Amino acid sequence: MPLPMSVPHGPPGPAAVAVGSTAAAGATAAHVAARPPAYQPVTPALLDELRGIVGPAHVIAGDPEKLEAYSHDEIAEPEYARMPECVVRPGSAAEIAAIMKLANRERVPVTPRGAGSGLSGGAVPVHGGIVLLTDRLNKVLEFDRANLTITVEPGVITNEINPLVREAGLFFAGYPMSLESCSVGGNVAENAGGGKAVKYGVTGRYVTGLELVTPTGEIVTLGGKLSKDVTGYNLIQLMVGSEGTLGIFTKITLKLMPLPKASADLLVLFPSAESAIAAVPRIIAGGGILPTALEFMDRTSFMAACEYLNETLDYQQAGAMLLITVDGATATEVEAAYEAVGEQCLQGGALEVYVADNHTTSERVWKIRRNIAEAFKVRSPRQSLEDIVVPIAAIPAMVTGLLEIARKWDIEIPCYGHAGDGNLHATPVMNPAWTDAEWHDRLPRILEEIFTLTARLGGTLSGEHGIGHKRLAWMPLFCSPAHLEMMRAIKLALDPHLILNPGKIIPPPAA
Ligand SMILES: Cc1cc2nc3c(=O)[nH]c(=O)nc-3n(C[C@H](O)[C@H](O)[C@H](O)COP(=O)(O)OP(=O)(O)OC[C@H]3O[C@@H](n4cnc5c(N)ncnc54)[C@H](O)[C@@H]3O)c2cc1C
Structure with a gap:
């Protein structure tokens, strides 16, 4: 018997339109992702066959507590979770091939899963079925x-x-x-x-x-x-x-x-988010030095991480920070590079430029940057961590637009990310005065404003976290019908029964 699906099926926002419909088995190009075949449940007989392939110790089934760990990735909002019917842990490519043949025969969906740290629901089994965990393939x-x-x-x-x-x-x-x-x-x-x-x-x-x-x-x-x-x-x-x-x-x-022989990190303080972000194109285009890393943290973001880590940076009065790494073949080369980059920052309005040229100090500032996402997750599960990317020269306009959207909706949209790549993790967080219903009603409209601005600036939906099922419904804003059709055709050519990780990336064609 399939397990009861106690974890909600699909998010409350626009993505909900993309999952859950069924139709006759067998798909055509027009059906891909719109009408997945009628998937079959994981039966006791199928479980026995799976145990025969990977060994009984490597199949998890019938225990909702154990299965729950595989119903979500690292997205904070619980609405994106979905229970698998079983989890299998193959030990070789041959075992995975046997599982896929079986899944095709039985029309049971299979969702691959690595470490489950994803931020778009990619490893979430939105149609139930088998989660295929790769943790035993670890050599x-x-x-x-x-x-x-x-x-x-x-x-x-x-x-x-x-x-x-x-x-x-x-x-x-x-x-x-x-x-x-x-x-x-x-x-x-x-x-x-x-x-x-x-x-x-x-x-x-x-x-x-x-x-x-x-x-x-x-x-x-x-x-x-x-x-x-x-x-x-x-x-x-x-x-x-x-x-x-x-x-x-x-x-x-x-x-x-x-491996570069030398490197240094600069922590650069700016009076405001706008001034910090305006310095990014200037650093990349103006100084003749391509930094290794160029990260942006607005005040809300670095304060949240400091609070989470119990860290007391001296520089918390800043409105925003850039964290910049330069590397090179010698210490002298690196010193010249960070001086050139620091000069660009000061000319761009930086308040201070601090140089971290030893491991302990570098690690201290990078730890703050690395922990921002975790800090926000602890603060509120009612948030939407986004992953927009715009051309580098459009970053200042994007950040200014985000600040306007935040003011208009009376919410915080903390903003941080890989500014040197134009990739910003803008994260609308629910106004604590709102009810959950208000949040679910308003979030799609807030996201629509953010994504419309992103598209207008020549940007796109995801720079690195992927589409998964979290961002599925927004794909038509960024990909033309012909572009989506190409993706549907590729998917169908390789996966005629739409068995492998269905309900991801490609939204249904418009009705
Ligand atoms: C605190 C934090 C910081 C992060 N920082 C970054 C960052 O800087 N940059 C970034 O890009 N991401 C970042 N992420 C997101 C995440 O860590 C990455 O997307 C990562 O690549 C996911 O790897 P995973 O093994 O956890 O994959 P999972 O979450 O398990 O799966 C992700 C996707 O990969 C597929 N998959 C997994 N294994 C296989 C396989 N063997 N074959 C085919 N498909 C497979 C799954 O089906 C799913 O679609 C961050 C996440 C967190 C929580």
């Missing part, structure tokens, strides 16, 4: 110094890579801020970006090889250890960022970079 398979690559299984925690390769003078540059709690498979599936993306780019830039299991249960190898490869369509980059909807990664080869 580093090969560190190839000669070719500057490392090959890992998808369940390896991202933070394990750099300590392994540091002694060889190398590093993996494409990791996100959540590196201690996310998996490499999840990073590739989300094309995660992080603190070093201004200079080094995001995860996808470093993926040179993938082994994956297709939605129909075939094992396919793409690429390898090559620096260049134009042999046919670039399927690796199609898979990167596909959020577990086109294949399940089982081996990942990542390119490594020479």
Whole structure:
């Protein structure tokens, strides 16, 4: 018997339109995501077959308390959660292939899950069925110094890579801020970006090889250890960022970079959010130095993180801060770089420029930046962490617009993020005087104003957290009907029964 679905099905806002309908089995291009096939429940007979594939110890079923942990990711709002019927923990690509064949035969949806740190509901099984956990695929398979690559299984925690390769003078540059709690498979599936993306780019830039299991249960190898490869369509980059909807990664080869010998962080104080953000294009375009990282924190954001960490920074009078990293081959080169960047900041109206050139001080300021999302989650579950991205030169207009929207609706919209990439985590937080019903009524309209402004400035919906099912309903604002049709056609070609992570990324076609 399927378990009772006690966790609500889909969010209350616009995303609710995108999930939950059923129709006859078998889909056509027009049906993709609009009318998923009538999925079948996970029966006792199917559970027995799954136990036969992965071993009885690696199937969780019939225990709502244990299953609940797999009903959500790190989105704060409980409305996005959905219970799986069972969780399976395969130990090899062959086992995953067998599970996918079975799921296709039985028309049961399968949702891949790494470490569950996602922020768009990607690992949430919106149609129930099987959650396929990759935590047992956690081996580093090969560190190839000669070719500057490392090959890992998808369940390896991202933070394990750099300590392994540091002694060889190398590093993996494409990791996100959540590196201690996310998996490499999840990073590739989300094309995660992080603190070093201004200079080094995001995860996808470093993926040179993938082994994956297709939605129909075939094992396919793409690429390898090559620096260049134009042999046919670039399927690796199609898979990167596909959020577990086109294949399940089982081996990942990542390119490594020479580890910079020196680096320093600047904590730069500005009187206001507007002045801080206005300095961003100036720093990137004006100083001849491309920082490694360029992070923005408005006052509400850094104060929330300081409170959460019980940290007492000396500089809390500032209206906003930029946290900037520069790196290079020598200390002298780095010193020249941070002086040039500091000068740009002062000319742009900075109150103070502090240099953190030792690990302890650097770690202290980065810890504040890394903990903002957690701090807001503790403060209020009634919030919506967004991930908009605009061209760098449009960031000042975006931040000014966000402040106007916040004033108009009488709410806080704390704003922080990877300003050097134009990627801002604007987070509308419920006015405490509102009821939950008022929040649910108003949030879609607040988001519509934010996203309309983002689109008008040439920006888009998500820079790194992905669409999942949280942002599904907003896709038509950013992708034309023809663009969405291309995505539907790709999905259907690879996953004819819409078994793999249905209800994500692609919204239903307009009725
Ligand atoms: C405090 C905090 C800070 C964060 N900072 C950042 C940041 O700086 N940059 C950033 O980009 N993100 C950030 N995130 C979001 C999150 O950590 C990333 O999206 C991360 O890449 C998710 O990895 P995961 O292993 O937790 O994936 P999960 O949440 O388990 O899954 C995410 C998606 O990947 C798919 N997936 C997982 N494994 C596989 C696989 N083997 N094959 C195919 N699909 C798979 C899932 O189906 C799902 O769609 C942050 C999150 C938190 C909570």
